[in-house]
Amino acid sequence: AMACELYRRRAERSDNLAGTTLLVLDDNPGDAFLVEEYLTRVENLRVLRAERLGEALRLLHDEQVELIVSDLSLPDACGVDTVVRLRAAAPNATLVVCSRSEDEGLAEQLILLGAQDVLRKRTLDEQLLVRTLRFARERKRAEERLAQMAFYDPLTGLANRAKFEEAAAHALARARRRS
Secondary structure, eight states: OHHHHHHHHHHHHHTTTTTOEEEEEOSOHHHHHHHHHHTTTSTTOEEEEESSHHHHHHHHHHSOOOEEEEOSEETTEETHHHHHHHHHHOTTSEEEEEESOOOHHHHHHHHHTTOSEEEEGGGOOHHHHHHHHHHHHHHHHHHHHHHHHHHBOTTTOOBOHHHHHHHHHHHHHHHHHHO
16 A cells, blocks of 8 residues: 555656646757757646747736746856845746856856756756656745745644744844945
């Protein structure tokens, strides 16, 4: 019975991309098409495309996007600025960066800024992209579960002292920026 339950859970996780909306943000139509083509076998995946960060931010405002695959170099944004602005616009979305950059230091910085993974375009293939998106989504969900456990009382569901202190610090920071 336990083995059956583990198999069922694994099967549920393996299709964790089905029924979601993914945004491909890339100003190179060939690269964007390739990402879309690699994802054609994922059932019931809705794919949106944007070539500029401004266009992507409007889509993120109007649409419920669960996954983002983004290049770093765009006509209206570059490098870490792209990730910072995407993360601010869609804090709950799973973000995977797909770039031509080979800089491991930059990749690490992008992870620290909120990207769940960083892929190199030159090594990208269908299996790697789908696997990365699935695993990144699971990591994002685990991160959200940890935040829930850290900031909310498990019995009542009410925010705890750590959540209050975090909210107060954010409010003070906003107030200081305004003045």
